[in-house]
Amino acid sequence: MTVLKTEQLTKQFGGLTAVDEVDMAIEQGEGVSLIGPNGAGKSTFINLVTRRLEPSYGEIAFQGDSIIGMDPHEVVQRGMSKSFQTASIFPELTVKENATIAALAAEHGSFRFNFFRNQNSYPAVDELANEVLESVGLYGERENEAASLDYGNKRRLELGIALAAEPDMLLMDEPTAGMSPDETKSTVKLIKRVKEELDLTFLLVEHDMEIVFDISDRIVVLNRGSVIAEGTPAEVQNDPAVQEAYLGGVEE
């Protein structure tokens, strides 16, 4: 089953075409990486898919239904979650509360009239928050303020928040940016494990080729807004168009 499908998806900023008629389809359970040189349109593509940006034209379908015209939170409620490029957490809340917020949104939907109900009366929310913290290895830190975590753990919490939404598909924007080699290694391990355990479909934007080749089933290469190649890691690695784009046409 196709989880995400874009057709002719295009975004123009004035005269610049950042994303140029991109057709992409991601199947259930697939791990896809989106790569390309700087300015290739990767982030714009992610922002279009999460509904942060309005496309100039084109179609985005998630699980068979068009999501054009929806608000970002509605797309999340349909099962598409996102982890951000920076550690986007709730710094002054505890680690547990960070997870609880995501669990609330997953269990209760986007809005509810329950301001006179004690939060303790929702054990399912509590359970989900605990589960997520355990799966990203932060359960022991749950009472600490999120701001006090080190950078690697903040990013793990970020990922935890995205996972607490119980997504059918997870978009990850450079999940290891700014991490030390050790932190990167453990994050990659975490992503692999989560993918297996939850049969998670993901779309990854990443610069680190080692990671990309390690965890992707399929790679899509963008350059100047268009798809120039796609295939298995091995196919993409040997594609002349990709080498051209990355090496800027320098003769070897």
Next chain:
Amino acid sequence: MSDEPRDATATAAADADTEVTGGFADRWASFRDREISTVLLTVVGVAVFPFLFNNYLDGYTQLATLMLIYGIFAVGFDILLGYTGLLSFGHAVFFGGAAYAAGIFSASVSSSPLLVLLAGTVFAVLLAWIVGFLSLRRGGIYFAILTLTFGQMSFYLAASPLAFLTNGENGFTSVDIGSLLGVIDIHGGVPFPLSMLVDNMLYVFVAVMTVLSVAMANRILHSPYGTVFRAIRENERRAEFVGLDVWRYKLMAFIISAAFAGIAGSLFAIEGNYVPLQSLYWTESGRIVIMTVLGGVGSLFGPLFGAGVYLYIENIVSGFETLGPFWHLILGVVFVVAVVLFPNGIWGGIDYVRDRVVGGDDE
């Protein structure tokens, strides 16, 4: 923050700890976490307040009443400012608007205090729905300016085009408050056991409303809304990307805070038997911001203290012979000192001292 709502496990863990260790700090923490204890503390507070205030601080019961009224206003305002992180500069429109609605209702529909209170509050809620719907389209400074604009619009509307309803610049003088439940004279004295603590029924009425308001605010802050509001304050974009309808929650925070402003405004009309046009003016919106920040944003009880200190300086210190004429300056100095020393206001300062004494029960 020790006085912020805790989540389920924190409370459960605190309870469990109590059984095992039974330390004073733990027992205090678990006592404080229970809803009933918040209400009891408030009851005790408002019961002994006029006695202490009148005997030791040069106070008088009418001012104590006014402090509680503004306290209710500030507690609600803090749900918006301290918890959700939205600065409204036009909350006078809900306070003054409710006062006018309550006054007009009392003169032309029913003089029952409870119905008057209900009418004013409902009016504030409906008005907040409209003003919030329009103002919350924009964030940050634009939101503040939009709310300020709505506040000033209501002031000028009440001053002249609607003068046939509001009596214009003279203020609404025909407030007519009957007896409570048909038997209790709300502006009269109190029977014996109560009279040891307080000398008039109006204070008792306002005090009961204060306790109810604090209980409601406490309940809201311990509900999922409390967590969602703080999430919006911390990182609005992330809250949206976990799938929360941030806009509707912000509107709810706005309406909830206006409901408290409505309760306070209605009580203000009942208390004074009069609604001054001033109650809609922008300085009223500014006062509530200062009271809330002075008391401590993001805490339940802080704003009550902020309102008390503000009104104390405005009404009591201003009467001192030598210092009196400089009360505005004194207020400014107190504000600056409190905010510089304790970024979390007076309540933050109390919290700090208490944690030192009790031994840091703050996790």
